[in-house]
Structures are given as C-alpha cells and as structure tokens.
Amino acid sequence: MPCVADWLNCPLSIVQDIFAQNNSDPEWEKKVTEYFREKLKENNATNWVPSLNDVPLHYLKPSSLVKFRCMIQDMFDPEFYMNIYETIDTHTKSHVMHFGKYRDIAECGPHQEIDLNPSHVVTAERQTFYCVPVPGESAWVKEAYSSMSQARVCPSTSYTPSRQKRSYEEDEDMELHPSKQREQHLGSIADIHGSGEPKRLETEASATHQMINCSPPLDLNFPLPGEKGPACLVKMYGNWDNFKVNDVLEVCGILSVDPVLNILNNEDRENSSSPVESMDCMDTVEEQRVHSPPASLVPRIHVILAQKLQHINPLLPACLNEEESKSFVSSFMSELSPVRAELLGFLTHAFLGDSLAAEYLILHLISTVYARRDVLPLGKFTINLSGCPRNSAFTEHLYRIIQQLVPASYRLQMTIENMNCLQLKPHKDYTANRLVSGVLQLASNTSLVIDETLLEQGQLDTRGVHNVSALGHLITWQKVDYDFSYHQMEFPCNINVLITSEGRSLLPSDCQVHLQPQLIPPNMEEHMNSLLTAVLPSILNKFRIYLSLLRLLDYSISDEVTKAVEDDFVEMRKNDPESISADDLHRTLLIARFLSLSAGQTTLSRERWLRAKQLETLRKARLQQQKSVNGNEL
Template identity: 65%
Template sequence: MPSTDDWLNNPLGVVEGMFAASQNTPNSGWAAKAVAFFKDRLKEKDAHTWVPSLNDVPLHYLKPNSLVKFRCFIQDMFDPEFYMGTYEAVDPSTKAKVLRCGKYKDVTECGVDFNSRSTMTAERHTFYCVPIPGESPWVKEGYAGSSQARVVPSTSYAPTRQKRSYEEDDDDMDTDTQPQKQREPHTGPHSPTEPHGNGDCKRREKEAPSSQAASASHLDLNFPLPGEKGPSCLLKVYEEWDGFKLNEAVEVFGILSVSPALSALADEDASSSLLDPAGGMETAEEQRVHSPPASLVPRLHMLHAKPLPHNNPLLPAAGLEDNNSAFLSSTLREMAAVRAELLAYFTHVLLGDALAAEYLILHLVSNVYTRRDVLPLGKFTLNLSGCPAVASFTERFYQIIQQLVPSSYYLGMTLQNMNQMRLVPKKDYVANRLLSGALQLATNTSLFLDESQLEQGQLDTTGVRNVTALGNLISWQKVDYDFSYHQMEFPCNINVLIASEGRSLLPSDCQIHLQSQVAPPDLEAYLGGIQVHPQASQLNKFRMYLSVARQLDYSIADEVTKSVEDDFVDMRKDDPQSISAEDLHRMLVVARLLSLSLGQTSLSRDSWLRAKHVEMLRRSRMEQNKIWLRALLYLCHSKVDALGEPRLGEAGHLDHGALDLGKGGNHSAAVAVGGRRAEAALHL
C-alpha cells in the first residue's frame, strides 16, 4: 500500500506500479483502480488540505509530477488529442525492451520503439482553465489559510517564507532573472504527441527556456476579466470528459507536468520537424495558443475532479448535503439574528434607508433555481436608483459588496467601456480558441453595474451590442457568444445590481429609489466613514449567511398556493389595473427570498403578508417620485441622430424605441410572458 508521501509526491510511481502489476493479470482494469485509489485517499479526513494548490502556491515551489489541486473555471475547450497509451522503450540499464504506460504524462522516455506492435494510442481531452473570475481576496486568503500542504521550492532557491500568493510572487517572477531560471527545474524526455526523439533530448531541453522567455512577452492568458492575476493551466482529462461544461467552476486534483520539452512547440522552426503528423495541420498561431510554455501554463493531468457548488471557504466543500445536516441546522437557527445584524449594517451603508437595505439583502440571496421554457425563475436584478454622485459612493458601495460575496465584478458603464470593452466572448478561428469576455462569469457571480459613470455621448456599434448583451443577461440570464457566422446561447446565473442616479436604461426585476436620511452638508463626511467594515468574526457570519441562504431549497405548499391565488383575486376586485401578472410574479419572488433570508425553506402565510407589505412600501415610494421621474425622463430622453444611431442624453438614457434593451427586439413577447412567469413561480 503506497504511503501518504508516495501518493502526494510521486503519484506517477503509484500509477506505474499498478500498470506493471496489471501485465500479469489480463483485463485487470488497472486504470479504474488507480483513479479509485486516489479518490479514496482524498476522502480521508482533511486529506484534500494536504494537497498543495496552484491557486496560492507559486509554480516554481511545486514539485514536478506531484499531486496538486486547482480551483478553476473552464474558460475554453480544445480539440481532442491522441497520445501513446502504452509503448515499448529500451531500459537503459538492461538494454531490454520494457512496456511503459503513457497515461498522465506529456513526455515519453527516450528510446521508444515506434515499430512495436505493443504501441497503443488513446484519446484525451484538453480544457483551458483559469482561476474563478472575480474571486474576492478574502476567498483566496481563506483557502490559502486552511491549507496544510508542506511545500518547499522545487529547486535550490530558498525563500524566506514557505507560502506566497500569486499576487505577491508575480513581480518577483517577472523581474528577477534567477527565479526565472528556477521555474525550469524539471527535465525529461519528449512527448509522443508533441516533440519526441532520442539522441538530442537533452539539447532540446536546454534550449527550451530561452524560447519560453521569448514567447512569454506576447502570450495572452485569456482571463475573462481585465487585471486578473493567477495561474492558468491546460487540464488533460482521460475519462468522462462529457461531464465537463464550459464556464463551470471545478476543483481538480491531478498530476502536475511542467517539462521544458513541451516548449519546443514555441519554436516554429523546431516544431515543424518535431510535431506529430496529425498536429502538423495546426497553424503557427494555433500552436502558440494550444502549446504555451509549461513554465507559464502548466499541464494538469486529472485524477479526480468535482464541481464546486460554491467557492466560499467558510462553508463545507461538498455544499449543503445530508452529511452536513449538523452544520445546516445550526446555521438555520442563527439566520434570523444574523439577518437583523446585516439589515442594520446595510441600512447604515445605504444612508439610513432601511427599505433599500431590505431589498439589497433579497438581491444578494437570489439565485436562478430553475428554468421554465426560456424563463429563468428566481433571478432578482435590483436597480438602486438615487445614488449620490459625490464622494465615489458607488465605488465604495461595491467594495462593501465585494467583502461579502465570494465572486464579483465592478463594471463602470462609461462610454469608453461600452464602446471598447469585449463583454461577449468571441471565437477566434485563426488560433482556434474562444476569446474571453467580461460576461464569461461563473455561477452566482455578483455583477455591479455602475450606471452613474455614464456620461453624455454616442454609442457606436460595439457599444450598442454591449448594452444589448447586458439587457439580455438581465432579462433572460443568457449570453449569446459570437461565433462570427452565428451566435450560440449560453445560459448563466449572475446576480446583477445596477446603481444609477435616475431610472436605469437597462431592464431590472425591481427598482427602488434610495432615500437618504443624511443631510446634504453631512453627506461627504458620512460617506467617508461607511467603508469601515465590521469585525472579522461578524463579516464571516455575513458571508456564511449569504452563501447558505442562496443554496437552500424552497417549496410552496398547496394550501399556501391557494391562499396566494385568493389574495390576488381580491386585490384585483376593486381596481383590476392596480396589480398585474408581473406584479404578482415580483411579489412571489420577494416572498421566496424573504423566506430564504430568514432560514425558512417553505412559504408561510406570514412571509407572504410581509412580502406584500414591503412591496406596498416600495410601490408607494415609487408613486411619490412618479412626477419627478416623468420630468427627468422627458428631459433626458435619448435622441436618434440622422444616421439612426442611438444617442445618450444627459443622464445616459437610450431611446427605447430605437433599441429595445433586454427583450431581443420583441417587447410584446416579453410582456406576454408575464402571466406565465407568475404561474410558473406558483407551481415550482
């Protein structure tokens, strides 16, 4: 039985031992047994914390061919590739031919007999993975702090501390030439699918680092969000690759491969003679993207992977399942008290507006729990209008949200951003890869749209496409990826919060106008102090509360459904125009979120009445502001110039006749589905 040190530090040795033992036992199923062995080891108590993580340990600290893990996001999927599953090689000591296993390797041993009948090819799939976009700093620190992995530099370089984040180590890697050399510690033979050969193996490996350094300057790691740092990797999957989906967040355990031999592909002259014949059909650009230097983009050969139901280090990694019933029950008992504390905190942040704070909590615990036809049920996009345009309120507000949610992104809706940013991913057919966009985000990411940044000006074609993409994301929870000749629809589950001065030009599920309780002369001083966060223990309670509420199951009993239907009929008796099917749908969503925010997994009569009450208060506030809003919309209504391009008024409002945002150009169809939304919400 391999020891802990063996399966952590030398997993290839464990695999090769099982392969060698299987040669005497036909049909032994050694590959499945090897995977089961590592899964069983990782199920042991705290075993996953012993495995070093690519997320928080610099690459040159990790031992090549050791077991590592990576909390990542599948950004792209490459074409399948073939490799030598088994092959014969000459044993250097005995000079005898020995059958070798090529699984979980990028390079083979020198001396391969390519004419042997024992050589068998196999297929594997490659996924391009990056860190989860927009992951909050407190999440990264939490995962790094819980790690029990003992890592030391894989070379003679001796650091002053044993654990550094990628952000801390990034500058050293770029500027210090000595660590650059130390990131190439591993030498090995050549790959059967990439470069391979015999006599000149060592010479090519010595030349590889120089080609890596040359290609590093122009290598695009293709992160979805600008300014992101961290590792990316090529994930090699051998079984059940159909279970992986684009944009899925997963935690992968696999064998790390950083052989400099892989970088021979970066040298176009060398690659033309070294490439596998099937790979020779790739263009130079495609080779550069699909075979980047291993020191920058390591290969990770998957042994085990699991989808991430969340990326909150304060919650059990498996999510809220039956085996975590003790954790769940204790958390549910405290949710009402934590909610009261969070409501008081948000009331302070939102200038003393308790009603806006109530709706902010509902927004942060919202989640698309199912889809009925094209309708995403459970989403709750909030438009917080009336945000003050002083002291960078919206930026500070976002920083507070970022401290509470695991993943988030701030998008200032300036004209420059709208006209220049790539929000929607686009297929690059020359390099055969998917160019990422800012809307390629993981499930439950909080997207903060700062519409107060929008100034007077004109949207060009890109700007119109970007604003339309935001509208479709909000209304239908989907992003249409650009494949040049067609668009491909990808469903998503992203919480969108729109901060604006007036009514947003984008659609929303709920709008509430902020009513400040702070006198204007004191506003600057008040805003300067709202960024003071609670103590770490209270922040952690808020973080756990929001993540747990978002994952809870929810149901509506038949008798409550009948009561809701009767209430709806009664409300329409006196004035049928007072409440519509859309209003009923919104109240049902608010009632659901209110219940979940209190730790209740089913709708009670009290929660329904409370939902009606807060909606009545919100609608009453909007009625009071109706005259002012009409005047503002009249003054700021957008114009269409002679070329037919939509223009932005002083408050940035588009002409909704020229551009029907978020409805795909079919406004009447969107109105017609209102009744179906309410009906679906009642019966799901």
C-alpha cells in the same frame, strides 16, 4: 504502504506500482483513481495538497500532486496519447511495459527505444480544458482557502524551469517583455542538452509545435481586466462530458511543467525544413502559442480527480448533501434569525439609514436562477437601485461592502468609453482556434454591479451599442451570446446583477428601488470604512455563510397556500385593475420566496406573503412619491 510524502510528492511512482501489479488488468486505471480518492478522504488530507491558487509555481515540485480551483474558460479539441507502450533495450533486446497516462513526455532510460509497432501501443483519448482562476473571486475567499492549507512547500531545487523562481507578478513582467522570456528559455535548452538527460518522446500522437521567437506577449485570456494568478491546461481522462464552459471545479492531479516538451516542439519545427515535412503540422503559429504555451507560464495538470463545485465559499462544506454537512446546516439554521437582523442593520447603515433598500438587497443577494421554463429564467432578481448620488464615491464604497459579503463579484463602470472599448461578449478566434474571453464570461452566482452613475452624454459606437444590448440580454434572459463570427451561440448563465443609477436605469431590471438616505455623512469614505471596521470578523463570516447557504436551499409552495395566493391576487385585481398585472404577481411571489428563504423557511407561509405585499406597497409608494416630486418617471 506508501507514506504521505510518496503519494503527494511522487504520485507517478504510486501509479507505476499499481500499473506494474495490474498491467494485464484493464481496471488498473480505476484502481489509481480509487487509491487517491481514499487517500484524500483521510483526516482532511485535501488540505495537505498544495494549491496553484495559493502557491507560486516555482515552489511546487514537478510531477507532484496539486489542486486547482478554477473556471473552464475554453475547451480544446481532444488529443490522442500513448496510454500503454513498450520500450526495447538496444543491447539486451528486452521489452518493458510503460504507461503514458498522466504524462506529457514518455521517458526512456539509456539504451532504450520506444517500440512504435502499432500492435504494442495502446492509444487513448484525453480532453484539454483551458482553466483560469474564478473571475472576480473575493480576497477573503482566497485568504480563507490559503489559511486552511496545511501544505508544506519550499522553492524547488530539483527543477529549474525558465521561471527562475519568479512570482506571478514577475510573470506579468515577462509577458510584457518577451525577450526576457526568450533568453530564459534559450538558457534552459542549453542546460538540458548538456546534462545527459535520458531520451524522451512526446506521448501525444499529433504533436504541436512551439516556436521560440520574439512573438507578442502571451495573453492568459482572463475574462476580467487586472486579474492575477495562474492559467492551466487541465487534461481530463474521463467523464469530461460532465463539464462545460464556465463551470467552476476543483481538480486534483499531477503537475507537469516539463520544459522538454517545448524544446522538442522547437527542434521539430527547426528541423522541418522541407515543404512535405512542414505539412505534417497544420496548426498556425497563433494556434501553437495558445495550445502549447510555455509550461512556466501555463502549467499542465493531469487530472486524477475532478469535482464540480456547488459554490466557492470556503466557510461552507463543499457538498451540502453529506451527513457531516447536514449537521453544519442545521446548526447554522438555528441561529438564522439574529444573523438576518444583524445583516439588515449592517446594510441599513451602508444605505445611509434606508432599511427598505437594505431589505431588498438581502433578497437580491440570495437570489438565484433555480429553473428555466421554456426561455424564462425563474429566480433572477435584478435590482435597479436609483437615487444614487451622481459621480460620487457611494457606489464604489457600496461595491466594496458587497465584495466583503459574496465570494465573487465585479463592478462594471458604465461609461461611454468603457462601453465603446470593452469586450463584453466572448468571441471565437478561428486563427488561434480559441475562445477569447469577455467581461461577461463569469461563473455562476457572480455578483455584477453595473455603475450607471458614471454615465455622461456621448456617442456609442457599434461596439458600444452591442455591449449595452448584451447587458440587457443578460439581465432579461440570463444568457450571453458568444460570437462565433458566422453565428451567435447562447450560453445560459446565473449572474446577480445590481444596477446603481441616479434616475431610472437605461437597462431593464426586475425591480426598481429608489434610495432614500436618512443621513448624509460629511465623509462617505470614513463612514463606509468605519462600518467595515466596526463589524467583527466572526459576524462578517456569518453574513457570508448566510448569503451563500440560502441560495442552495430547496423551496416549495403547498397547494393550500397557492390557492390562497391566487384568490388574493384576484381580489387585488378587482380593487385596482389599472396597476396590478401578471408581472406584479410574479415579482411578489419571487419576493415572498426570498423572504421565506431569508428567514430559513423552505415553504411559503401566509405571513411571508403578506410581508412581501407590504414591501412592494412601500417600494411602489416611494417611486410614486419621487415621480410626483420630479414630474417624470424614474
């Protein structure tokens, strides 16, 4: 029976054994998947698999088993490859069957040739996803996943790619100085040509070509500025229709970083001197760079197992439907009340003593789009926190606290310059045949904090107007329009938007809460830092579990409570027909929903409905008070 080192370090040898035993059986591919699925179930074996999120590429052995937690940024066209093929020994004329699945390159031994007779080749189709690390993933999430890993890795000595043991940061230097990258690629070509490597043939039926030249730096197409980590070409062999752009998934598969693929493409390009030969490749140079980037910068993963993630919180079980997970959930729910009380106190301090704002922030952080009725997204709860000090560090420090609580977040500084310069909406680049990312290409349940306190007087240009419009569209409909030049395509999303502003925001919101600080610390930074320092890591982890778990709970309203709410609303309209509208009913029901969930209750009670009405009364009274003080609406 293969040992751990075999299926982790040499998974292709396992595949080869299964293929050899079942080459006449078309079910051999399912047996491969089942073998690795069973292996990964044993004794938390997934923690033994190195992750590209944690481990630099040069520490990973080529063709070993790896995993990657990522978001699908783009989907390329399907490609054909040789699934099963034969080689012929040029001396003995003997035939040997091979599999091409999970490989970029089909290898032949010495004195062997691939039999290209169509009757001896079985082609198949695979789908390539361009995947990036989850945008805005919090540092505590990365650290927690990394600490759980039991993978044993060391710098690879059996493989010397063009990276020369570079880190991700050094990779970025290479991107900025492509001449360095070119020198390393040229060096690796010389090494491989002089090493007597066996002949190899690309398994893809339509080969793409990569030119070695001083072209512009490779753009890894991360949605958010300043992001680091690897991008990967993830090759799926089945069920790819279950995935879509912006899905977050964890893939487990075979790492391919073979530089020979690039070398073959380069040689093909150099040898294609005649116009007829060059017509074989219709791809533009830009498309070749995007779809066949250097494996040292964008490795390939040939997927054996893929799982769409419900969440990316490492403190929660990956799937809450399993029996083991249910015991975890019930255990945590039993201590929910003190956790909520501590979180409310923690956020009250963050809001400088304003407990009402803290209460609403908890409801905001557990909100999620749970359904769509026609075009209306149900469950979105965008808050406009007005009354924030202008041009102060308050919003920045508040965002730092939110970062410590949620798995993924981003702070968008809403300045005139940013609105006029940033690319918020993704758009299609037809020359390179790829989707160019934008800031609003975010994973589900990402917290987006829009800082409007930095907005000064100025002129928005055309892009600025479109960007502000895109933010409004996102908030109202939970959709982002991707620009495909000839048309706009709506992509539904589920992003928690918090707007901080001095007065009422320019952007729409579901609920405006005016901040009323009870204390003004002499040093805001010291106050916020001391708040984070004072909370115990174990308590902070409970806050993180609390906010992620409650988003995933089911919720319902009984017929009896529904009737009581309707009667109550009719009575409210009678008493105050001027100020009570259908929007008020919808918002109060939403607040009651999140209040119930925040207390661990999955159905609405009379008590929670009354508490929701009370919160809304306090919030509106505060807004009315501020309006009368300032003489205008906030």
